[in-house]
Amino acid sequence: MEVPFLDLGRRYVDVADVVESAALSVLRRGNYVLGDEVKAFEVEFAAASGANFGVGVGNGTDALTIALAACDVGNGDEVITVANTAIPTVSAIVQRGAAPVYCDIVEASYTMDPGHLEELINDRTKAIVPVHLYGHMAAMPEILEIAARHDIRVIEDCAQCHGASLKGIGAGGYGVMGCFSFYPTKNLGGYGDGGFITTDDEAIRDRLKRLRVYGQSERNVSIENGYNSRLDELQAAILRTQLPLLDRWNKRRREIAEYYRSNISPEHIQMPQEADGAVHVYHLYVVRVPERDLFRKRLQDAGVQTDIYYPLPLYDQQPYLSADAKRRCSMTDKVAGEIVALPLNPYLTDDEVEYVAKEANKAAR
Helix, strand or coil, rough: CCCCCCCHHHHHHHHHHHHHHHHHHHHHCCCCCHHHHHHHHHHHHHHHCCCCCCEEEHHHHHHHHHHHHHHCCCCEEEEEEEEEHHHHHHHHHHHHHCCEECCCCCCCCCCHHHHHHHCCCCCCCECCCCEEEEECCCCCHHHHHHHCCCCCCEECCCCCCCCCCCEEECCCCCCCCEEEEECCCCCCCCCCCCEEEEEHHHHHHHHHHHHHHHHHHEECCCCCCCCCCCCCCHHHHHHHHHHEEEEEHHHHHHHHHHHHHCCCCCCCCCCCCCCEEEEECCEEEEEEEHHHHHHHHHHHHCCEECCCCCCHHHHHHHHHCCCCCCCCCCHHHHHHHHEECCCCCCCCHHHHHHHHHHHHHHHCC
């Protein structure tokens, strides 16, 4: 059996009618930038995320960059985040002229370790960016408590956590802003790039809207330097058709995760864990094995595709070196050589899920 890591064509077959209808409607109306579809989606996705306001932008990286700009992060500042994340998290920090400072991760969820966070804070620390990774939220109550003691703003990277929650609060609902991506592979994905920022602060919402259009307070009048980063009307219309399906898709992800948990032996494979009060939405199903290359080769020979998120911590990549290049994060280093993602998405068949579990057990022996 051949099991793809992800086949987006399967999703399209399921939703083709509504996607095509939404796209044609936009094309025929002739308004393609910041129109009624974007306005409606901003209201709908903010509400679904539990936020008062939402601002659509061009992509998830822009969401983080513009959120940092709204917090006046710039040259000479430091922003604390993690090194076990996608490049865009830190790319946004560097684009603002700030220096990334890397906090270690907890082994259970691979997210920011509050126990390591406070020692990294100094008078140059301007923001903290915890990353909700693989579908599981970071320990936000503890992170916010530390940030509040130092009067530092927290911006959530929610790119992998559409629909996740912790202690009843959704991703994006803890920090001053939450930043989302609608890249096609996400739990809520479009058919191109797209991004979003949630906030409960009306003044921040207004500034975000300026920043995404050159810093304009009105047409052709800029009051600060800004960006050209707008969620396309076409993508907003398509995303509006997908948003009502998100809960169903996340439920299927959790069903597959539970099957893996119950049927893959933990003897040689370390399985994902969920914190108390967390709703994990399994954007990725990441396990750990001591001999990863051999494990992946055996699965590949059996027809099962896997991937690695992420093989190289960001402090080992030239553009994103730490402000203190000698500082290492022991847990980040430990897991980097062991993590591997198994296929998990809503359109895997039951037979495929069973086959992945069976072959994973064989490959780990």
